[in-house]
Amino acid sequence: MKITFLLHNGYGIGGTIKTTFNLAEALAERHDVEIVSVFRHRKVANFTLDPRVSMRHLVDLRTEKEHPRHVRPARVFPASEYRYPQYSELTDERIQECLASLTSDVIIGTRPGLNVQLALQAPRSAVRIGQEHLTLKTHPPALRNALRRAYPRLDALTTVSEADANEYRRRMRLPGVRVEALPNSVPEPGIPPADSTGRIVVAAGRLVTSKRHALLIRAFARVAAERPDWQLRIYGNGDQEEPLHDLIHELGLYNNAFLMGKATPMDGEWVKGSIATVTSVFEPFGMTIVEAMRSGLPVISTDCEYGPREIIEDGVDGRLVPVGDEDALAGALLELIRDDELRRTMGAAALENSRRFDPVPVVERAERLMAELVERKRSLRSRLRLRSPAPVRLTDTVRAGAHTVRDMAMAAAITTVRGLRKVRR
Structure with a gap:
């Protein structure tokens, strides 16, 4: 095609x-x-x-x-x-x-x-x-x-x-x-997955209000208070960069939370961490969720409509927390940070479960859809051609025209005769 x-x-x-x-x-x-x-x-x-x-x-x-x-x-x-x-x-x-x-x-x-x-x-x-x-x-x-x-x-x-x-x-x-x-497809990263030993929480996405990075920074302040050896790294650019930078300094997180700027590709950054987070108000799909899972990271995401709940199995390969709930987010982060074995188990499950978003199965579905639609369109055109009337020859058209003219003349003559009869009466 x-x-x-x-x-x-x-x-x-x-x-x-x-x-x-x-x-x-x-x-x-x-x-x-x-x-x-x-x-x-x-x-x-x-x-x-x-x-x-x-x-x-x-x-x-x-x-x-x-x-x-x-x-x-x-x-x-x-x-x-x-x-x-x-x-x-x-x-x-x-x-x-x-x-x-x-x-x-x-x-x-x-x-x-x-x-x-x-x-x-x-x-x-x-x-x-x-x-x-x-x-x-x-x-x-x-x-x-x-x-x-x-x-x-x-x-x-x-x-x-x-x-x-x-x-x-x-x-x-x-x-x-x-x-x-x-669903969107995400290729397998060309590097080994994360080993769950990196003491880093990773987030990636545009620095805009709907991504709620400020909520993440405030939740991470509770993590840093208990586990100051952990870091939060946020990748991306956007109009909220300055306010987020100010919030980090206001909370005294300048040694724990960092705005890393844009990174393309992100594969090498995901594997440095052990946990990924998504705190959006809404996510139509959640490319960063799948990218992190394909790198072997469990993902803690807000349970916003659509994408996340169709990707993450709560408690198996990640966690889903209510939208805007700072306490629940901090609690989920600390749960995984405190339990090394749980973090490794969820990371392995995330790696395995994310294979369904590999280009191969996704493209097979796309190809099947396209092939069926192309065949349907061809079949419809074929049926329309079969239903069309046979071509009309010029001589047939002339004869039909002659008959039509003669019939019209006869009808006019009959009408005239009937009119004269009425007048005579």
Whole structure:
């Protein structure tokens, strides 16, 4: 199959980009795969992409940021979508031209706004799959309405959790659209897993309010008071970096808690630790959870909706604690820190249980879905061809026309005669 991914910006950094690269690289083992990045803002991509997967861009922000059509608002990309301010009349035009030119068997959108353009503008000959990397509940009402209008034109919609797939099935009318849960894949790290001896708690993610790193720092203050030989290392960048730095100093944790900045890849950092933490308010999936587990770390996560509870088996390969509960988080951390054997056992279980997110089983599910949709589309086209009427010959058309003219003339004559009879009466 020829498969095309439509991505917001393949040159940036984030979970959607990483999981798209992972899936594209795994599919490239047996298929012709390309990534179309709407934007490009730098010379080299942050993530390394397998050379078997080609990537091209539609708008180069290094040279086209002031393009006359790029300063005009987009009309096709939905205004209620989070990324709308970055889209324009120029992106509408370039995306439409790109989609019209594709000869792909399957085209995959990777965010709601692009899914809308895919549904409205992609060739009907291609299988159109929209991916949801967030959740239906997190979308504003105006965007949900835009999706209700456009998504029935898709062939399939995939979510990263079964809970969100059920949400789409319940709340959206999508007749004929396959709605399937397809989790993100995480390759096996190329280094040995953690051995549970490192006295480090590791967290990774954007330093933004929704990730609740401040809660983690406050909970870790209780750990440091009892076990000052342990460290907390938080990886990532974001607008909360300065407030978090101030909080660390306010709590006197400058020898125990550290903001490490961005690390790509994270494999070498996970294995230095013995416990991973996720304290988000919501996690559509939880890439960092799986990454840590694949490195042999038990994960303590907030039991927020969707992702974590479908990944972590509480008490087996990690712990789930209530959202925003500082006491429960500190207690779970201390439970694992105090018990070396429990930490090792959970780490081993995390390593084993995370294998279900390896690219191989995930890609097998994706391939099966795509193959079924391609076959369904081909079968439908075949049935439509069989139902179409036999071609009509020109002579038949002429004869039919002659009969029609003669019949019309006879009908007119009969009507005239009947009219004259009435007059005579």
